[in-house]
Amino acid sequence: MINKIVPSAAEAVADIFDGATVMIGGFGEAGSPIELIHRLIDLGTKNLTIVSNNAGSGNVGLAALIENRQVKKMICSFPRTANSTVFPELYNKGEIELELVPQGTLAERIRAGGAGIPAFFTPSSVNTPLAEGKELRLFNGKPFVMEQAIIADFALVRCHMADRYGNLTYYKTARNFGPIMCTAAKTTIAQARRVVQAGMIDPEAVVTPGIFVSRVVEISNPEDESKLVAEKRRYPC
């Protein structure tokens, strides 16, 4: 019987290795798999390349992972937010690398990685510094830049419901990068607010088909990252 449910977040992330590329879902706090990230901090894995839209807030979640010096490089679109201090500080000291990618190109590169498309052309970033060094090409007389797929060793996402097959649904704008990241990693780990019996999720409403998910862990009451940030809490919390 297929059963992707694992009993704890610690077990779910236990094989993330030094030097791995890890996609982390979420747009700001919404959809950020904070419990999985905290267990990754417990694990202490080093030299990670993190693919995530932002670079964390306050001193919890992704920001705490960075603060703990586990991250060698960030691939993201917006590493500067109101409550983001950890990344900027390390970046200005030259202690963390940054690959800045337009948000839509980031999403499409991840989607391409999951879909077996090694490269594609996009109009985004043409004539800007972010297209420098990349191949340009005209289609119908208009310039496009070639962008390559991103594939990760692991993806950590937060979803709403999950079943033993790994079928997932999401909640409102917490969906964001979750579905595409699930497709683009060798091992995808989802923390779900609720694990349900197979068949309980409407087959028309499954957002991530189970084939894309390796492990599911139920975290019924995830920490509210924005609240932790507002309260200036620090990992471990």
Add this chain to the structure above:
Amino acid sequence: MINKIVPSAAEAVADIFDGATVMIGGFGEAGSPIELIHRLIDLGTKNLTIVSNNAGSGNVGLAALIENRQVKKMICSFPRTANSTVFPELYNKGEIELELVPQGTLAERIRAGGAGIPAFFTPSSVNTPLAEGKELRLFNGKPFVMEQAIIADFALVRCHMADRYGNLTYYKTARNFGPIMCTAAKTTIAQARRVVQAGMIDPEAVVTPGIFVSRVVEISNPEDESKLVAEKRRYPC
């Protein structure tokens, strides 16, 4: 107020012009917008380029459109099915053109058209006659072929539920090409089994966001194409 509901299939398709490229949803009979196709036959528009996975069955729907000599060219992956006689006959007489595309490449080219991606690389068809004349390129030492987006003037699809904004859901495997075709046409026309109030479709379960849809027509009891074919019925029926 936004209201994309139109009163009849005839009005919905009335502006399809000679020489237009028209995407038609469906995989075999499942999801084929037969009423919209029949009204397009009534309209008599000529020299159409049709993008559709198959080339119709029996003498109704897409097959009848072809039989009525309205189609100059088919872009499809599988124009030969058990009950398909109209297309093979015209093709063998040299009276209709065919661009044969692997099914996954067809889907991805349509998706790319809707997503503003002019071209992408795929491993499908490499080293086969269908890759001849196309640009090949190595990524990580493996060969890929460059394929270009398909965009249409019109898309005709069949869906399950729709609202006045054009939000759509589908029914089981009738979903197939509908969602991607909706995104890749200048004007998208959907026939829905049921039109519901805005807000009645769960926002988490909308498959085609209304932004991709131009017109919706309610056809509560669509013809069952497979039954018509089995009964050897002919358009008009």
Add this chain to the structure above:
Amino acid sequence: MLNTAIEIGWSRKEMAQKAALDIPDGSYVNLGIGIPELIAEFVPPGIEVIYHTENGLLGMGPVPEKGQEDVELINAGKKYITAIPGACYFHHADSFAMIRGGHIDISVLGAYQVSKEGDLANWSTGEPGAIPAVGGAMDLVAGVKSVWVITDHNSKDGKAKLVHECAFPLTGKAVVDRIYTNLAIIDVTEKGLRVRELAPGVTMEYLQEHTEAPL
């Protein structure tokens, strides 16, 4: 200079209102962070506009009432929002397919600089020590049918924002169609910047004095 400008020109709310009145009924609109966010408040009754927020929602509604905020229902500026009946959620690749594929009618953005050809610089001042962050701006200007900028006419230190050529790194080249400032509404045309409307008390001479690019 900024103070003077504000005294004789439009307020931020008035700028937003001017832009709001120009949005055609039935438009799909993406509003950037800052002044553009104010626009939704001023769309007149009877006009239905659907707001897209690139983090994955079509049909963004007004700010929630106090206590009704949902931490997982936010806009691209990471502010709490609501969803209208008929809204729908989708993932980031689908969201940017809407943008890049030309399905959004209007994008309203802020700006550091706009050139006379409609080049836009709004993501980086290129200063050392500034953390570069781009978000969805480059995708929006590359994909959306019509790109409007809404910005103070001059920077806080009094420099012109409408320039011959952008000194800051570009977000996109020849992408801006219209500019709403506190002093005027200006179209970007093939022949350069063309004034559409002057704010009360602003003369063409005054406007040109505060603008590097020829009008």
Add this chain to the structure above:
Amino acid sequence: MLNTAIEIGWSRKEMAQKAALDIPDGSYVNLGIGIPELIAEFVPPGIEVIYHTENGLLGMGPVPEKGQEDVELINAGKKYITAIPGACYFHHADSFAMIRGGHIDISVLGAYQVSKEGDLANWSTGEPGAIPAVGGAMDLVAGVKSVWVITDHNSKDGKAKLVHECAFPLTGKAVVDRIYTNLAIIDVTEKGLRVRELAPGVTMEYLQEHTEAPL
């Protein structure tokens, strides 16, 4: 020749059963049209296999009972199917993303010819007058982790199907990993075709006589 082969070899059902027993528990499998479709019947109890059908369903169940058919619930061969609890539907681009992206474990396909290097020809005999039709075969062989072929060992007119080089247009080059025929189970290895199992009554000599490619 075909008759002889069938008398001493496996039946179609036995071929399907042989393949079914080789599918690991928990696999995601796409079954092609024809003999491959029979495989699902023979997967032993206790082994859970999830079937993908490229027209948009993961979790394909058995053939529906008479009268329970749904014209909108079909497989890639356009036959009526059912869906298991825990199934899900998706559109074609997502379905082929699963295939192309390497997420499906096993694809079982029919064949006109397979070469000793694992080249597959299964979509066109290249004959004049034949309507070319490719469907999803090229995507499956390009993307699925393991590609198995299940086919009669020889064609209806007695010709070898396991050949030095495919004469028919290719579906893919060096893509086949294993071949199930009525005479044998054969692996495609770097050193060529390697017999894994002979059907009852079939000798290596007999098999080689009916095979163009060296074994």
